[in-house]
Amino acid sequence: MSARTISPNMALDQLVAERRARGEDILHLGFGESRLPVFPALVERLTAGARRSAYGPVVGDLGARQAVAGWFARRRLPTDPAQIVLAPGSKPLLMALQMAVPGDVVLPRPAWNTYAPQATAMGKRVYRLAVPDDCGGVPRPRLLRRVVQQARAAGGDPRIVVLTLPDNPTGTHAPPALIRELCAIARELDLLIVSDEIYRDVLHDPDAPFLSPAEVAPERTVVTTGLSKNLALGGWRVGAARFPEGALGEEMCAAVASVASEVWSNLAGPMQEVAAYAFAEPAELSAHIARSTRLHATVAHAVYELLTAAGVSCRRPTGAFYLYPDMEAARQALAWLGVQDSASLEHRFLEHAKVAVLGGHHLGDRPHALRFRIATCQLYGATDELQQQALDAADPLRLPHVSRALSRIEESLVKLFH
Ligand SMILES: Cc1ncc(COP(=O)(O)O)c(C=O)c1O
Structure with a gap:
């Protein structure tokens, strides 16, 4: 992380905003922000909390932490509120973990763009491991054992593995068998698992099997989550971490709270009110999340179908709102246009296809x-x-503005080559 660079997805978002302000018509598929209106009851809670101007406890109010503990318990993870820390987003919690836990870091390749800069900012080495062919968010388990052993033999100190379930950027989630295998290796190698589950409620099929590593290796798994994705509240900044029970968990929780006390002090007062409501999952809010997730799934699948019909290979999405296409099949044709790598491909998409x-x-x-x-x-x-x-449409793909955007993606694949 350099003092002069900002995170690439945020930099791209700003660039698009500037170019749009100058009149350019750009289809923006570069930023993972769920764009949906705020659910009205959340606005009411925020307003009700407006007078909460005192700082409050570093780890979050007991009421809000109780709600988060309940949220985890309903996901097969019985939790005491003492295991929870709330913060302005899960990003600072992930950073605090990197600050609090020593050792180098293992990341899936590809992985969300923030994990590596956070680790390197703390002077940690990053080991990148390929993900399986059918899903992302987890390194290939056997590779994990080999790379960690080799790194240790060479003087490295990998002690943390970060997983994203469901995954950004591949829009998939790892099956339970893979999670079990990975947890067994993490235990054998004494690795801490950081399981970023911010897309947990954005599983396209709500009945699809989902296993958190915290169910399999509870003693060594920290789970992070938040309201940015399921409720499209990124700008409100509400995140939470669940620490393991027992001595290791208590130690990490205290270390993260110590960082929190020196950096952000506490989650903003009005947001404690929002968190207490949202994590308690009242029926009307769960229905809203289910509707949002149906929309995310429908549109992600439509784009997947469109890409694969055009010969672009891509993992079939099962969660979140991303696709991770691979244009290797068109390498030769792209090379004629000067596109040799993902940087020049990104550039060509922007300049030629807008x-x-x-x-x-x-x-x-x-x-x-x-x-x-x-x-x-x-x-x-x-x-x-x-x-x-x-959000309200029985078939959102038939709405003129959505279908126009989908056609534009199809056209962009043609324009890329002209
Ligand atoms: C995988 C992943 N983790 C964490 C975050 C950050 O979320 P928050 O808004 O809680 O800081 C994002 C946001 O893009 C994400 O994609």
Whole structure:
């Protein structure tokens, strides 16, 4: 992390905003922000909390932590509120963990663009491991054993493995058998698992089997989550971490709280009110999340079908609102146009097709690969009204603004070559 660079997805978002302000018509698929109107009851809770101007406890109010503990308990993870820390987003909690826990870090390749800069900012080495062919968010288990053993033999100190379940950027989630295998190896190698489950409620099939590593290796798994994705509240900044029971968990929780006390002090007072309501999952809010997730799934699958019909290979999405296409099959044709890697591919998409995508190199992928991330959550419309229509529609794909955006993706694949 350099003092002068900002996170690549945020930099791209700003660039698109600037170019749009100058009149350019850009289809923005580069930023993973769920664009949906705020659910009205959340606005009521925020307003009700407006007078909560005192600092409050570093780890969060007991009421809000009780709600988060209940949220985990309903996901087969019985939790005491003392195991929870709330913060302004899960990003600072992930950073605090990197500060609090010694040792180097193992990341899947590709992985969300923030993990590596956070680790390197703390002077840690990052080991990147390929993900399985059918899903992302987890390194290939056997590779994990080999790479960790080799790294240790060479003087490295890998002690943390970060998983993303469901995954950004591949839009998939790892099956339970893989999680079990991975947990067994983490235990054998004495690795701490950081399981980023911020997309936990954005599983396309709510009945799809989902296993948290915290169910399998509870003594060594920290889970992070938040309200940015399931409720489209990124700008409100509400995140939470669940620490393991027992001495190790208590030690990490205290270390993260210590960082919190020196950096952000506490989650903002009004947001404690929001967190207490949202994590308690009242029926009307669960229905809203289910509707949002149906929309995310429908649009992600439509784009997946469109890409694969055009010959672009891609993992079939099962969660979150991303796709991670690979244009290796078109390497020769792209090479004629000067596109040799994901940076030049990202550039060509923006300049020739007026579509913003995030090149795989920003996500730790091999720069030479022709892979990139598409955030399909940007296709629901630019205004609250259009987004609400998308949310309410029986078939959002038939709405003119959504179907136009999908056609534009199809056209962009043609324009890329002209
Ligand atoms: C995998 C992943 N983890 C964490 C975050 C950050 O979330 P928060 O808004 O809670 O800081 C994001 C946001 O893009 C993400 O994609």
